[in-house]
Amino acid sequence: MNLQDGWAASPLRSVMDMLGQAQLDRMTTDPGLVAAVDQHAAVLRDAIPLDRETLGDYVLGFLDELRDRDWMFYGDLDAPALRLTAACWLARESGFLEDGAPA
Template sequence: MNALGEAQLDRMGREPGLVAAVDQHVAVLRDAIPLDRETLGDYLLGFIDELRQRGWVLGDEPDAAALRLTAVCWLARERGFLEDAGPA
């Protein structure tokens, strides 16, 4: 959330196209995994590990990886997974 999520979620309030793109990634996640705190967290850790191995870097415009990370952040916020946790 600190590195990407908050800024992207704020940006969603101003950019309907970003909302639509993130919504597509949310739909994929809903179909692929159970959306509980543990499973979503495990998915996120695995996804980040894969991005690190590939040498991915966040650019100015969101690519597929940034959209997927934003979708995870959105889901975590919407489901209240961050309310009783420390920094994510």
């Protein structure tokens, strides 16, 4: 995953564009992916308040940690990719990306 300029201002939208939408599309035909994303979404729901700002801040911090570890998304659904997909799913389901505001 290669983050473009502006990702820090809108981390949810950036991750959705680079990874999330494709993975969310895969969920329509992959029940195993649905189950894995659901587990990661449950962890997020238990760990943080689910509002646009907090979820965006979480994703921003998570991406910073992944960059420090030189993690890249190559299509493998490892734990970081699943967590980011879960954040995208929660953002979509909560309507955080619908109004065009930074998310």
